[in-house]
Amino acid sequence: MTEEFPALYVVPTPLGHLGDISQRAIDVLRQVPWVAAEDTRHSAPLLRHYGCNARLLAAHQHNEEGAAQQVIGHLAAGESVALVVDAGTPAVSDPGARLVSRVRAAGYRVIPLPGPCAAVVALSAAGLSEAHFLFYGFLPAKAGQRAEVLRGLANLPYALVFYEAPHRLVDTVAALAAVFQPTRTLVLARELTKLFETVHSCALGDAHDWLLADANRQRGEFVLLVSAAPAVDNDADGERVLKLLLTDGLSVSQASRLAHAITGAGKHALYQQALRLKG
Structure with missing residues (x-):
């Protein structure tokens, strides 16, 4: 896709199920000469599956500034670039925001495509009644910093949406229960769109025991959703x-x-x- 007006296409990819990609996204991936990927080893077989023969360049959190300059160089040569991450939408708790910012600052178009986002998918199945939500993403890994962040969120009148990795899941749920009211609802959305997808809702105070009752419940990638703080009279x-x-x-x-x-x-x-x- 060498054009008079080249662009950076921000392309969401499936969370797990390979059918969850739009035809427009497939068309873009097949037509661009370059794809900037969070992990080229992960994206290469995915792109082959969709018949994409673009060349790959790495664009992850540790090299995003340098990757942005590479992308700008290709755009200057008239070559469009697609930006992808391992799963879901780039720049949503994933690399991409700085790269997009640099491309915009250089005067090139950035064209976003709609598509999979784990936070939105989880919200749609959570059954929480709040009209508004706050997406936080990943909490700090250190216990003290995590607790401080949670104290700042504890009284907000919105549903709260977090991402969490399996090895920190139990500690994070315990931290939520320690700071928030135990009667608030916690929804654990695990392995969304994949074979072992699970969406479980319970009182926050009961979640720790539920997780420990079966080690399989702690496996996979998680979205955690917490109901809003109770209204104060x-x-x-x-x-x-x-x-x-x-x-x-x-x-x-x-x-x-x-x-x-x-x-x-x-x-x-x-x-x-x-x-x-x-x-």
């Missing part, structure tokens, strides 16, 4: 704090303003409540 807290402040002798305006700052309850509603309590 700010109004009830606000009224309680307001009564204490008024009892201590603060004026209506002072008490309502301070109760709002402490609890987050509505300032106007607190002011009206303070007037009623004073009356």
Whole structure:
């Protein structure tokens, strides 16, 4: 695909099932002269399966800057390039973002193709009712850093989506249970689209024992989804704090303003409540 206006094509590849690729993605892979791959050894047989004869260049997290310059060089020569990772969509908890940024900065087109993404596939089967979700990706491997991140996420009103490797799974689930309420729902989506695909939902406090009950449940690549933090009744807290402040002798305006700052309850509603309590 040597063109007057060459482009970098961001091409999602299957998570596991080889049928989960679009015809457009196959057409692009067959037509471009170059494919930038996270792992050329992994991608080579996949590309052969789809009849792609492009030459491969490595583009992984340790060489992404250098790979970007190679890609820009091919684009400057009029040769389009496809960017792929081992599975799923490039630059989503995978290499690719810096490469895409450098290509854009060099003035070349970046054309994204829709396709497989483990987070979205897991969400579709999780059955969580939240209207919004936050995709975090991989948590830090070190326990202290992981706990600090989780504390920052604990009270967010969104479903939380994480990726995790099998050798860290049990520790990560234990960390989730230690920081979050044990009654929150945890969905473990394992080996999505593959032979041993499993989607299991349980209370977060029960997940550790469920995993330990069968070693096979700890194998494979995981998406972990946690339901949103329970809503806090700010109004009830606000009224309680307001009564204490008024009892201590603060004026209506002072008490309502301070109760709002402490609890987050509505300032106007607190002011009206303070007037009623004073009356």
